[in-house]
Amino acid sequence: MLYSGFRVIKEALRGHTGWTPAWRDAEPQPAYDTIIIGGGGHGLATAYYLAKVYGGKRIAVLEKGWIGGGNVGRNTTIIRSNYLLDGNEPFYEFSLKLWEGLEQDINYNAMVSQRGILNLIHSDAQRDAFIRRGNGMLLNGADADLLTTEQIKERYPFLNTENARFPIKGGLAQHRGGTVRHDAVAWGYARAADQLGVDIIQNCEVTGFLIEDGVCSGVETTRGTIKAAKVASCVAGSSSRVMGQAGMRLPIESHVLQAFVSEGLKPLLPGVITFGAGHFYCSQSDKGGLVFGGDIDGYNTYAQRGNLPVVEDVCESGMAIFPMLGRARLLRMWGGIMDMSMDGSPIIDRTHINGLDFNGGWCYGGFKATPASGYVYAHLLATDAPHPTATAYRFDRFNTGLMIDEKGVGNQPNLH
Numbered sequence: 443m444l445y446s447g448f449r450v451i452k453e454a455l456r457g458h459t460g461w462t463p464a465w466r467d468a469e470p471q472p473a474y475d476t477i478i479i480g481g482g483g484h485g486l487a488t489a490y491y492l493a494k495v496y497g498g499k500r501i502a503v504l505e506k507g508w509i510g511g512g513n514v515g516r517n518t519t520i521i522r523s524n525y526l527l528d529g530n531e532p533f534y535e536f537s538l539k540l541w542e543g544l545e546q547d548i549n550y551n552a553m554v555s556q557r558g559i560l561n562l563i564h565s566d567a568q569r570d571a572f573i574r575r576g577n578g579m580l581l582n583g584a585d586a587d588l589l590t591t592e593q594i595k596e597r598y599p600f601l602n603t604e605n606a607r608f609p610i611k612g613g614l615a616q617h618r619g620g621t622v623r624h625d626a627v628a629w630g631y632a633r634a635a636d637q638l639g640v641d642i643i644q645n646c647e648v649t650g651f652l653i654e655d656g657v658c659s660g661v662e663t664t665r666g667t668i669k670a671a672k673v674a675s676c677v678a679g680s681s682s683r684v685m686g687q688a689g690m691r692l693p694i695e696s697h698v699l700q701a702f703v704s705e706g707l708k709p710l711l712p713g714v715i716t717f718g719a720g721h722f723y724c725s726q727s728d729k730g731g732l733v734f735g736g737d738i739d740g741y742n743t744y745a746q747r748g749n750l751p752v753v754e755d756v757c758e759s760g761m762a763i764f765p766m767l768g769r770a771r772l773l774r775m776w777g778g779i780m781d782m783s784m785d786g787s788p789i790i791d792r793t794h795i796n797g798l799d800f801n802g803g804w805c806y807g808g809f810k811a812t813p814a815s816g817y818v819y820a821h822l823l824a825t826d827a828p829h830p831t832a833t834a835y836r837f838d839r840f841n842t843g844l845m846i847d848e849k850g851v852g853n854q855p856n857l858h
């Protein structure tokens with residue numbers, strides 16, 4: 443079924459009786475060519491591009507819960523490609539370009555909104571660093587725009603530009619950044635993959651791997667054994683647990699990240715803003731809620747809820763630039779498990795076990811990567827070689843020391 447404005451009107455006139463389920467509720471088959479573990483954004487995007495771009499057949503996505511129940515449905519929806527390092531910037535710019543054509547490509551309204559992102563500058567040294575980052579972005583074909591305090595005041599008159607501790611001295615804007623409705627991304631990719639014959643199997647947890655003589659030939663699941671020529675792990679915050687079943691210890695720690703939504707307010711925030719002297723980012727949803735977040739809680743956990751000290755820290759950071767935030771009531775908050783890698787950058791690579799590949803280490807920035815992550819992972823699964831934009835995301839960088847440390851804080855997962 444093709445979704446269109448015409449279809450919406452037609453269904454409205456006949457009581458919405460003609461809609462069909464967005465994807466089939468597939469039963470697990472005894473064997474597939476490729477099994478993708480994890481029905482989050484990355485797993486579903488991988489299945490879609492593998493079938494569409496690389497002609498993959500007999501593909502299954504195994505999801506232990508329901509589609510959209512993981513971080514793809516828990517994040518603060520920000521997309522951008524404002525990175526500094528060569529290992530990252532081409533990949534994230536590739537992702538942003540895929541976002542720009544995504545809704546037409548998968549015929550699904552994912553509410554891709556390029557409302558812009560603005561990183562605020564609070565010191566002269568930070569301005570230098572942001573200019574360098576902006577130049578790095580421009581060199582990689584992305585857009586970057588250095589704004590003055592006056593330009594920021596015009597667009598965001600309510601910001602506290604004169605704060606004694608954190609005066610706003612300008613900002614680095616990426617006008618093509620913005621937000622996307624997170625769970626719609628999962629549903630859109632699920633529907634598009636299903637239409638290409640991918641089996642999406644929910645309530646099917648992978649509990650073990652079939653590994654013999656260094657070769658993986660399938661998985662054990664709560665719905666039985668399933669054989670496959672290729673098994674692709676793509677479980678984000680559960681990476682260490684799942685790959686532990688294959689005997690692998692990853693350079694990844696799991697941490698909780700919280701998100702917050704205020705009551706609905708009149709439109710006031712035209713784009714995404716981030717605080718440069720602490721960790722705080724905020725946008726306004728189309729329903730009017732201020733959607734914001736900050737740092738991870740900083741201790742290892744698999745719990746999907748956080749603690750009050752970070753709530754306080756996030757709110758303090760927000761109020762340093764945005765004092766009226768203190769007058770808004772908080773409507774809801776939640777947490778998600780982040781797969782924090784040692785250098786803050788992801789891993790998309792084959793493992794030492796033949797037939798078992800890995801995608802993870804997304805830290806708290808994996809939503810914006812969803813289309814490119816799926817695309818390049820599909821490339822790896824189909825060709826056994828990394829995609830040109832993802833050549834740096836290898837396991838062996840933790841042996842060679844060639845880190846992709848965007849923040850420059852060293853091998854400290856809780857600081858990235």
Ligand SMILES: Cc1cc2nc3c(=O)[nH]c(=O)nc-3n(C[C@H](O)[C@H](O)[C@H](O)COP(=O)(O)OP(=O)(O)OC[C@H]3O[C@@H](n4cnc5c(N)ncnc54)[C@H](O)[C@@H]3O)c2cc1C
Pocket residue numbers: 479480481482483484485504505506507508510511512513514515516517518519520521646647648649676677678679680684699700701735776777778779780804805806807808809810811
């Ligand atoms: C509060 C919060 C805010 C965030 N904000 C942003 C943001 O603004 N911008 C941004 O770019 N990123 C953001 N992120 C990060 C982003 O959401 C994640 O990096 C990204 O969604 C991870 O990829 P995914 O969608 O595939 O993960 P998930 O949706 O978590 O998918 C993994 C799936 O694997 C399944 N699974 C786990 N174990 C098994 C098993 N054994 N068998 C089968 N299935 C299994 C899980 O049930 C889950 O559905 C945020 C995250 C959080 C929590």
